[in-house]
Amino acid sequence: MLRYEKKVFKAGAQIIAGIDEAGRGPLAGPVVAAAAILPPKFKHKTLTDSKQLSEKQREEIYAELTANPEFLWAVGISDVDVIDHYNILRATWRAMQLALDNLYVHPDHVLVDGLRVPLMGVEQTAIVKGDAKSFSIAAASVIAKVTRDRLMLKLHEQFPQYNFAQHKGYGTPEHLAALGQYGPSPVHRRSFAPVRNAVEPVQVEFAAL
Numbered sequence: 001m002l003r004y005e006k007k008v009f010k011a012g013a014q015i016i017a018g019i020d021e022a023g024r025g026p027l028a029g030p031v032v033a034a035a036a037i038l039p040p041k042f043k044h045k046t047l048t049d050s051k052q053l054s055e056k057q058r059e060e061i062y063a064e065l066t067a068n069p070e071f072l073w074a075v076g077i078s079d080v081d082v083i084d085h086y087n088i089l090r091a092t093w094r095a096m097q098l099a100l101d102n103l104y105v106h107p108d109h110v111l112v113d114g115l116r117v118p119l120m121g122v123e124q125t126a127i128v129k130g131d132a133k134s135f136s137i138a139a140a141s142v143i144a145k146v147t148r149d150r151l152m153l154k155l156h157e158q159f160p161q162y163n164f165a166q167h168k169g170y171g172t173p174e175h176l177a178a179l180g181q182y183g184p185s186p187v188h189r190r191s192f193a194p195v196r197n198a199v200e201p202v203q204v205e206f207a208a209l
Contacts, residue, residue, distance in 0.1 A: 001044075001133065001134060001135040001138065002042070002134075002135055004111055004127060004130075004133065004134045004136075005038070005134065008111070013107075013108050013109035013123070015037060015105060015107040015108055015109070016037065016038075016107055016108075016109050016110070016111060016136060017035045017036060017037045017100065017103065017107035017109075017110050017111070017136065017140075018035070018036045018037075018110075018111045018113075018130075018134055018135070018136025018137035018138070018139055018140040019033060019034070019035050019099060019110055019111070019112050019113065019117075019140050020033065020034060020050075020112075020113040020130070020137050020138075020140040020141040020144055021033040021034075021092050021095060021096060021113070021144055022034075022050070022141070022144040022145040022147070022148040022149075023144075023148045023168075023169070024088055024092055025170060025171075026168060026169030026171070026189075027169055027170070027171050027175065027188060027189055027192050027194055027195050028080070028155070028162065028164065028169035028175075028187050028188045028189060028195075029080070029148070029151065029155060029164070029168070029169040029187055030077045030079045030083075030095075030148065030151060031077070031078050031083060031088065031092050031148075032075055032076070032077050032095060032147050032148040033075065033076045033077075033092065033095035033096040033098070033099040033140075034073060034074070034075045034076075034099050034140040034141070034143035034144035034147065035073065035074050035075075035076075035096075035099040035100050035102070035103050035107075035110075035140060036065075036071070036072070036073045036137075036139040036140040036143060037071070037072040037073070037103065037105060037107060037136070038071065038135060038136055038139060039068060039071055040070070042135060044061075044135065046061065047061055047135060047138050047139060047142070048131070048138050049129070049132040049138060049141055050131065050138070050142045050145040050146075051131075051141075051145075052132065053142070055149070058142050058145055058149075059146060061142050062142055062143060062146040065139055065142065065143070066143075071139070072103060072104070072105055073103075073139070073143050074099050074100075074101075074102035074104075075098075075099050075102065075143065075144065075147050076094070076095040076098025076100070076101070077095055077098070077151075078091035078094050078095040080186075080187050080188070080189055082094060083189050083191065084190050084191040087191065088189075088191075088192075093118065096112070096117055097117070097119075097120060099140075100120065100122070106122075107122060108122065108123065109122065109123045109124065109125070110122050110123070110124040111124070111127060111130060111134050111136050111137050112124050112125070112126045112127070112130065112137075113126075113127060113130040113131050113137045113140075113141065114126060114127075114128060114130070115128075148168070149168055152164045152165070152168045152169055153165055155169075155187055158187075159185045159187065161178060161181075161182050162179075162182070162185060163175070163178065171194055176194060179194065179195065179198040180198060183198055184198055
């Protein structure tokens with residue numbers, strides 16, 4: 001889980017950040033990216049791709065990482081308006097760049113989950129399924145996932161009829177049924193076909209007798 005970091009350090013890098021995102025696939029809510037710089041001689045028994053961890057494990061690892069003053073991290077968020085204006089891929093790149101910019105220590109090399117990010121302005125290594133191969137990316141994966149899940153819990157309080165607390169905005173049968181019944185909320189991604197095709201419910205007002 002540190003072989004990519006060791007390779008980049010050997011090539012001359014001084015500070016390495018891992019970058020990953022959460023929330024590209026859902027029908028509602030923002031996409032969140034995180035950048036993470038590990039402490040020296042970092043070790044961990046359970047850290048891996050956040051999708052392979054339970055919610056409890058993610059919360060525990062998040063608390064452990066963020067309590068460590070030597071662990072440096074930041075997040076970037078692209079909200080629904082950005083997603084619908086630019087498309088989800090460009091919105092994801094924007095969130096990643098924001099996360100990188102929000103680090104108060106600027107890395108000289110970035111390990112990115114998946115494919116290369118255009119115009120990042122720093123040397124990068126793209127690693128397919130990197131969140132399961134690099135501790136730096138895995139740490140960013142957990143930070144991004146926990147941050148987004150917490151945001152979706154807040155959106156659930158505003159729009160409880162969609163039950164965002166349960167599915168976090170993904171297109172589950174329950175969520176699609178709610179879309180059909182209530183129509184899209186302000187935090188639904190109207191550029192996504194299931195939302196775009198959802199029929200807005202007819203609002204009928206009855207005059208007082």
